Amino acid sequence: MTELLPSEPDAEERDALQPAATPGPRSRRDRIRQGEAWRSVFRHPNLDTPRGRALQSFSNVFLHVYPVKVPARVLRMRYSFRLGFIATVLFSILVSTGVYLMFFYTPSVTSAYGDMQKLRTGVGFGQLMRNVHRWSAHLMVLVVVLHLIRVFYAGAYKRPRQFNWVLGMGLFAITLGFSFTGYLLPWDQLSYWAVTVGTNLVNYVPFIGTLLRDLLIGGEQIGQITLLRFYALHVAVLPVALCVLLMVHIWRVRKDGFAVHRGGVGAFAATDAPADATSSPEPVMALTKDHTRSRLLGVVDREVETAEERPVDDTVFTWPHMLVRHVVVALGTAAVVIALGVAFAAPLRGVANPDSTPEPAKAPWYFVGLQEMLSHFDPLVAGILLPAGVLLVLTFLPYIDRNPATEARNRKVAIVAFSIILIIAVVATVVGLAFRGPGWKFITPWNHSYIEM
Amino acid sequence: MVINRRYFLRRAWKACTAFLGGAAVWTSWEMLKARDVAAGGKITLGNPVDYKDGTATYVREGRLWVVNAGGHLRALSQKCPHLGCRVPFCDSSGRFECPCHGSVFNIGGEYIQGPTPRGMDGYALSVEGDALVVDTGSVITGPENSVQNFDSTAKGPSCAAGG
Ligand code: HEM
Ligand code: FES
Numbered sequence: 001m002t003e004l005l006p007s008e009p010d011a012e013e014r015d016a017l018q019p020a021a022t023p024g025p026r027s028r029r030d031r032i033r034q035g036e037a038w039r040s041v042f043r044h045p046n047l048d049t050p051r052g053r054a055l056q057s058f059s060n061v062f063l064h065v066y067p068v069k070v071p072a073r074v075l076r077m078r079y080s081f082r083l084g085f086i087a088t089v090l091f092s093i094l095v096s097t098g099v100y101l102m103f104f105y106t107p108s109v110t111s112a113y114g115d116m117q118k119l120r121t122g123v124g125f126g127q128l129m130r131n132v133h134r135w136s137a138h139l140m141v142l143v144v145v146l147h148l149i150r151v152f153y154a155g156a157y158k159r160p161r162q163f164n165w166v167l168g169m170g171l172f173a174i175t176l177g178f179s180f181t182g183y184l185l186p187w188d189q190l191s192y193w194a195v196t197v198g199t200n201l202v203n204y205v206p207f208i209g210t211l212l213r214d215l216l217i218g219g220e221q222i223g224q225i226t227l228l229r230f231y232a233l234h235v236a237v238l239p240v241a242l243c244v245l246l247m248v249h250i251w252r253v254r255k256d257g258f259a260v261h262r263g264g265v266g267a268f269a270a271t272d273a274p275a276d277a278t279s280s281p282e283p284v285m286a287l288t289k290d291h292t293r294s295r296l297l298g299v300v301d302r303e304v305e306t307a308e309e310r311p312v313d314d315t316v317f318t319w320p321h322m323l324v325r326h327v328v329v330a331l332g333t334a335a336v337v338i339a340l341g342v343a344f345a346a347p348l349r350g351v352a353n354p355d356s357t358p359e360p361a362k363a364p365w366y367f368v369g370l371q372e373m374l375s376h377f378d379p380l381v382a383g384i385l386l387p388a389g390v391l392l393v394l395t396f397l398p399y400i401d402r403n404p405a406t407e408a409r410n411r412k413v414a415i416v417a418f419s420i421i422l423i424i425a426v427v428a429t430v431v432g433l434a435f436r437g438p439g440w441k442f443i444t445p446w447n448h449s450y451i452e453m
Numbered sequence: 454m455v456i457n458r459r460y461f462l463r464r465a466w467k468a469c470t471a472f473l474g475g476a477a478v479w480t481s482w483e484m485l486k487a488r489d490v491a492a493g494g495k496i497t498l499g500n501p502v503d504y505k506d507g508t509a510t511y512v513r514e515g516r517l518w519v520v521n522a523g524g525h526l527r528a529l530s531q532k533c534p535h536l537g538c539r540v541p542f543c544d545s546s547g548r549f550e551c552p553c554h555g556s557v558f559n560i561g562g563e564y565i566q567g568p569t570p571r572g573m574d575g576y577a578l579s580v581e582g583d584a585l586v587v588d589t590g591s592v593i594t595g596p597e598n599s600v601q602n603f604d605s606t607a608k609g610p611s612c613a614a615g616g
Contacts, residue, residue, distance in 0.1 A: 374554070
């Protein structure tokens with residue numbers, strides 16, 4: 001590692017590392033690239049050498065998010081399905097489309113709905129911008145959930161990554177908060193009643209339920225105060241909270257090391273032994289016995305061998321291997337949400353009307369499972385004890401599930417328990433979303449669908 | 454115990470931080486607590502004899518229903534005790550049928566079926582002179598699901614689509 005990761009060069013050395021200005025005729029491109037201006041912006045030397053690639057990472061603030069080198073296995077799709085990365089991309093898309101929407105949107109009960117209509121008919125690409133924002137939002141919730149599921153089944157929340165799992169649960173909660181507060185903003189019948197139903201779920205919290213709900217919506221009923229509150233949360237509080245948590249989350253991914261099986265005893269053995277700070281600054285580089293190779297340095301005095309143990313280098317440079325994949329995934333994600341935005345319009349029903357409840361009134365889809373459970377069981381059990389219990393156990397899972405094993409066959413209890421909860425949640429959500437009609441009566445979606453996103 | 458400078462400072466900055474935190478919580482609470490926009494008030498509803506037995510009259514101003522359940526006048530909040538949808542009265546069945554999750558109440562607001570935790574909430578009714586007055590400031594929490602004082606039988610078909 002040492003030979004490939006030089007320490008940061010000082011300015012003079014850096015200049016010396018620049019490709020030498022070749023004598024003779026130079027192309028304009030070369031002239032620009034060797035000019036002072038270019039070199040003041042891109043300070044790393046020639047990218048074609050390992051040293052250059054490492055320095056590229058050192059000298060670039062954005063590449064600093066990544067380790068200089070990553071285990072080759074991290075590059076495989078199967079490792080993470082890139083779900084965390086896709087969620088981050090979706091968030092960037094949401095920030096940029098959201099800011100566009102802010103230019104046209106007033107958070108007032110008298111104008112919000114009209115603004116949405118104007119956006120539809122009077123603003124170039126306005127409808128598309130709204131569609132992309134909405135589909136990205138739904139997708140982000142879905143991707144974050146899938147990411148959580150993936151991390152669970154991989155056992156990647158175990159030591160030393162316990163705390164990053166907790167951070168991830170925080171990010172999950174903020175994502176739901178984003179989606180729920182955004183849902184109200186168009187101020188149509190769909191948003192009004194979905195948020196009415198959603199906020200009234202909070203009423204069932206024992207003792208402080210009503211207080212919490214009133215704090216959330218700012219009064220008895222959803223109204224102007226609620227709209228303004230949700231707007232402030234949606235465009236200011238939650239973005240800041242998410243950025244801070246995300247920053248720490250990604251930084252921890254790097255510092256805790258990737259949870260990637262690198263063979264050897266115990267999964268992720270590579271990083272589970274607390275990295276010895278002096279010998280190995282990057283935890284990814286600490287390898288197990290199986291991954292070392294002895295090199296004979298010399299034979300001294302017949303019996304004594306002098307040998308050096310050095311790790312087999314199974315790492316590759318982030319730039320370009322990882323980065324290229326990320327760019328492709330980001331472009332793919334953007335393509336998907338733009339295609340969705342072109343193909344499907346975000347719904348806009350009639351203006352919110354407190355005097356008429358549309359049939360059926362469903363909470364946003366990620367809460368519909370809860371709503372479905374509420375129609376079967378006691379509200380205290382289905383609405384509060386069950387979800388709060390599941391959330392609490394999930395949040396502190398790494399401290400509850402102390403089993404160090406990450407292979408499925410050695411953690412059957414955890415996997416079975418998680419899978420049962422997952423299946424219940426999915427079934428309840430699908431039934432609530434697709435199989436419920438007016439009066440919450442059972443319907444078959446192929447006859448008449450009441451799914452609304 | 455000797456309180457030296459170091460000891461004092463070590464405690465002092467923590468105390469200051471705690472104080473600031475407390476102040477922040479209090480400030481946030483005062484700023485964000487629910488503002489009671491509709492504190493409720495009295496609404497005059499006209500002559501009680503206008504409300505015939507078996508009818509439910511909607512009072513838009515108070516978002517409530519005035520019902521005559523077998524001679525008993527009641528004012529019922531339109532808000533479903535389950536998750537807050539507006540509960541319409543179904544003339545054909547003579548019951549309140551919530552469109553959201555199928556809670557059904559009899560004309561007196563008592564539980565018949567569905568996921569609701571209790572019967573419909575109501576408001577205090579009184580007669581002043583020969584006018585009926587409802588006080589939307591005094592909420593009467595709905596009766597428990599076991600309470601059955603009024604007739605729950607359906608007069609006719611339900612209004613909920615598909616059923
Ligand atoms: C800093 C980032 C964001 C900003 C500035 C922003 C801004 C906005 C604005 C102004 C609206 C109202 C216009 C409209 O309803 O279309 C809106 C709606 C919405 N937002 Fe965001 N948003 C951001 C991030 C997010 C995120 C991360 C999510 C979800 C995970 C989200 C979910 C929604 C939803 C579901 C709506 C309703 C969409 C619709 O009906 O068209 N937003 N957002
Ligand atoms: S809100 Fe009336 S049954 Fe759920």
